[in-house]
Amino acid sequence: MTKRIFRSIFLVALVVLLLSVALLSVVFYNDYAVQYRSELKSEALSMAHAINGGLAEEEYLRSLEQDKISPIRITWIGADGTVRYDNEAAPAQMENHAARTEVADALRYGAGESERYSATLSQKTFYYACRLQDGTVLRLAGTRDSVLGILLRMLRPAVAAVLVAIALAWLLSYRLSKRIVRPLNALDLEHPEQAEAYDELSPLLEKISAQNRQIAAQMDELRRRQTEFTAITEHMNEGLLIVDARTNLLFCNPSARRLLQIENVEKQSVLAVNRSEDFREAVQRALSGEHDLRTLTLDGRIYQLMANPAMEDGRLAGAVLVLLDVTERENREQLRREFTANVSHELRTPLTSISGFAELIRDGIAKPQDVQHFAGNIYTEAQRLIALVGDIIRLSQLDEGSVGSEKTDLRLDGMAASVVSRLQDAAAQHDVTLRTELKPCRVHGIAQIVDELIYNLCDNAIKYNRKGGSVTVSTAEENGQPVLRVADTGIGIPAAEQDRVFERFYRVDKSHSRAIGGTGLGLSIVKHAAAYHHARVALESTLGTGTTVTVTFPRPGEA
Template sequence: MVKRIFRSVVLVAALVLVTSLVCIMGVLYQYFNGQFQKELKSEAAYLSVGVEQNGTDYLTQINDHEKRITLIAADGTVLYDNTADIAQMENHRDREEVREAMENGSGKSSRQSSTLSEQTYYYALQLSDGNILRVSGTQYSVWRLLFGLLQPIAIVFAVVLILSAVFADRAAKKIVEPINALDLERPDELEGYDELSPFFVKIRRQNRQIQKQLNEAKQKQKEFSMITENMQEGFLVINQQTELLSYNSSAMRILQSPGAGEGQSVLELNHSAPFRNTVDRVLSGEHQETELTLEGKIYRLIANPVWRHDQISGAVLVLLDVTEQVEREDLRREFTANISHELKTPLTSISGFAEIMQQGFVKPQDIEKFSGNIFTESQRLISLVNDIIKLSQLDEGSVPYEPEEVDLFSLAGQVAARLEASAGQNGVNMAVEGEPVFVKAVRPILEEVLYNLCDNAIKYNRPQGKVTVIAKQKDGKPFVSVQDTGIGIPAAEQGRVFERFYRVDKSHSKEIGGTGLGLSIVKHGAAYLGAQLTLQSRPGVGTVISLSWDQ
């Protein structure tokens, strides 16, 4: 603050000095310039009287060579000049001061020298005989005058700056002295300038606010510790240097470490390559997910960078136990992978039965039975293969169709018509409600999704139950839902019904039929269509599955 006051005072003094010099020089220059022009005018008037009375001879008798005297005829021819050979001089009729004198009786003008160091002033007076008497003189420009006074000005400037610096230093220290004596830890005892009273009030207010924020931060820290300590998941916070800033006991348990000391690197807790690579990449700004196998369990390590002012200041690491999930997914993948192999056995049987029948080794009364078994098994296998192909296409995004405008209400009616016979066999009533509503989607996929939803609603309904398809605009968005009055889905099962080959009621799977892939096709189809899929269900009441679009 002392330096700032010092610089400000010295700068103000320098600016005042420079401004004063400029103003003074400007005023003096204008004053002397005016006086000079008045002298030219007076001298011209004086000379005009002599020329009127004595003619040109009067001018030759004048020995004053400080002023240039020129006599010009009415046609611009130079008749006399006391400094130049009139024979070599050009016509002066177009000179500004001469032209003005011919028009108004007198005229004046000024011209700058090529070096800008001198300026010549001209005053012309018209005589009674029409001739023009012109008197001119040269004067230094303001820049030439300043240059001539440069040394004394520099001396004055240096003296003023030195004095300003001395006084500024003393004044700055005197001003800051009471401020340096302030005790900000005790704002109630602050004394000083009256102008600082608002500052003291603000300090008191800020001290109270800081104390309040510290108390809130401590409370939040306690709450955060309680939450993280009761988490089953491991939680770690590290800085840019991989040093541990925070962690919970679950993380130490998972990583089999008794604890971490201050400044300890997180890389010391686990030396595996996946763990180290994840830490390195997250600290370079990338979101990372990887799996770690620790003591026979599988953990998913999720790492997110922490940004501050567009710079990475650290990262948050979370360890999730996904052993059961991974094992379940492995079983699902293994089961799906074995489908193709399992299909070969029934297909071989079907082929064998057909070959026996073709060779005529089947009794006539058994042909119908054999044919029925072949047809049933083949249809089931075809459905299974078709569903697997559909899921594969949706997974790979290789659906051979283009989006188009589809009327949800009309499409729902068409699906209901296709399932009318199936609904009648199961004693279920179907209804389509709503209004025409259009959405841009792949029609075959959307139709397959609605068909599977309605088919499931019929199969898992109760006798004399009802299936209602509603298509409309909801909250300004395209919306379609399939509601049934069936057996419902327990809350514990609702998160898994969209898994492949998963059945809520496994004991009745043969009676109900199907491939177990219907709702999985619904899930993947909705994702492909960009629709939000929601499920609401209550056992014994029914199920509602809805699709909505943001378009």
């Protein structure tokens, strides 16, 4: 801006200066011409008055030439136009002057004047003629330079003057432009209402102040939204990535950085953070304007990748990618499929037996003495089905939390004693000794569910024991928490299988499990019953030595 103001002022000053010089030159030249003609006319009249006073013309004129009192050219012309005298040329060699304008006017009107320009010499010659009393004409001529001639003659001083004028104009323009711009440079645009500047800038400063207030409000809103966005995205378990139309990564939250191991977001293509084919195809489809949904496996976990195009004013601006951990959902779905398959299998076996025995009885193939035996088998398999359906219903209730009973204060030691009493016959059949180490303690829970939990633990400990083995059931308070512990001296569980024994229908030794019966849902019911009461289940087992299951309940006031 300073340069533009400087150039403008400098050019204006220079043009004004040059025009002023030119105008003054013309004015001075015109004044000089008028004064020169006036002096020439006065000289001519003075000489004519002297001649008319009785002086001999030729002698008087020659005396002037000898005295050299004037650089003026003097010519005496007869009434017929012949030149009688000229102080610069021989009269005989000069042409007749009767046709000259100033001479003709003098002969006719008594006086005449004219001027003629010499392009070769860049000079103007002024002529003034007056008629004498004897009818002859006295003409005086004076030569002066034209404007161009004067300029050419004054070229050096003129150039020097112009250079000085240019330098002066440059200096004044520079200082003036600095002075004009200085208040503008000193403006505090953050607080324009406090600025001391030109009055003409007041409307502009008011607009800037209003815009500053508007921008400040918008920035506050943007910061608020940015804070909200950051707070939301930083605490998201899902990975969030935003890319532009060129696949450049614009944003990713901490979850995405952790999942994809992203260290630097800037100037990085999203295709470089994961080079799997599924990831690339999802990004490319989103950037082509299509929604895409697929699954990825990262660090052994399953993630659902949702890729959506981001549109702005009808054109594709980029894409938004969301990584959702669906491992638990997929595992549940897998468990559901396995559960369905296992239920189908578990139901098919007793139903096949029932159908087979019933068909033998219906067709009369069974002997009369075998009918009672077949009926007993049918009853046994039916009871097995009833127990299986009951266990499935109980698991469903525990999953959904719809047990239908209120929690009450229960004596854990008393319930354990009741279960041990009911299982004494079963223990005797397996040649297993049941022992108890019961110390008084209370839990807050549902009696039926706690009873099933204890019963299933003790029942498993008896079934998977060895002949002559033992099962010890104990209750106590440890660190203020009620604890139930069931320890057996049975076959034990391999270390690789211990994490799966609480899954539905999972059996370590399937052949042994078939032989001893059961639905395969006992420990799964234990796990869900404990979770329903916010209890922890811990299993310790050594193959060939035995297994101990510990259930730690919360304090009664914390349940």
